[in-house]
Amino acid sequence: MTKQALLVMDVQKAIVDRFTGDDGYLPRLRGAIDAATGAGVPVIYVVIGFRPGFPEISTRNKIFNATRSAGGFSGDAMEVPADVAPRPGDIVVTKKRVSAFAGSxxxxxxxxxxxxxLVLTGIATSGVVLSTLRQAADLDFALTVLSDGCLDGDPEVHRVLTEKVFPHQADVVTVDEWVKSVS
Structure with missing residues (x-):
């Protein structure tokens, strides 16, 4: 019998704020979280976080060094929005790179x-979702991606990944389809 977990990845205020075009995202994600909780599926939050002074970030790492230099990893900006925040009993894993597995x-x-x-959700489709999917597949996890539980800054990249790339390694369904399957 399979035992699944819902991963909510990189849904942190600073990241969510960059994707203001989809007002329905957090309510859809809340629906998936509530369905998981109701079905006894563990919800695991994966967040990015670093020690004070960012000793984990190399100057050679283009993505994280640029974000650090711009002050993007500070204060409450790294908190999960209250609409979808972890509840008592939810697990929070802190990662140090793009994949949910890297440094966690x-x-x-x-x-x-x-x-x-694993049931994957998060921001961004071309970042944490893609990297985590690839690594999880190599670790032999069965995978489901909630297509509308993911966001990307480029809608075409999101479409290509969810329609053409991810189906080679995962089942790709909507939040509503997944909710019906676990209810």
Whole structure:
């Protein structure tokens, strides 16, 4: 029997604020979180975070060094928005790179919970979702991507990934379709 977990990845205020074009995103995500909780599916939040002074960020890392230089990793900007915030009992994993597995203890948490199937949501489709999907597939997890539970700054990139790339390694469904399957 499969045991799945819902991953809510990089849904932090500073990141969500860059994607203001989809006002329905957080309510849809809340629907997936509520359905998971109601069905006894663990909800695991994956957030990006660093120590004071950012010793984990190399000057050679273009993405994270630029964000650090712009002050993008500070204060409450890195908190999960209240609309979808973790509840007591939800697990929060802190990562240090793009993939949810990179620099985190996510794999250990999943293996300890005997989880073998992941449901992926997050921002951005071409970032954390793509990187995590590829690594999770290589680790032999069964995968589902909630297409409208992911956002990307480029709608065409999101479409190509969810319609053409992800289906090679994952089932791709909408939040509503997944909610019906776990209810």
């Amino acid at each position: 203890d996510l794999e250990m948490v999943l293996r300890a919970g005997e989880i073998d199937s």
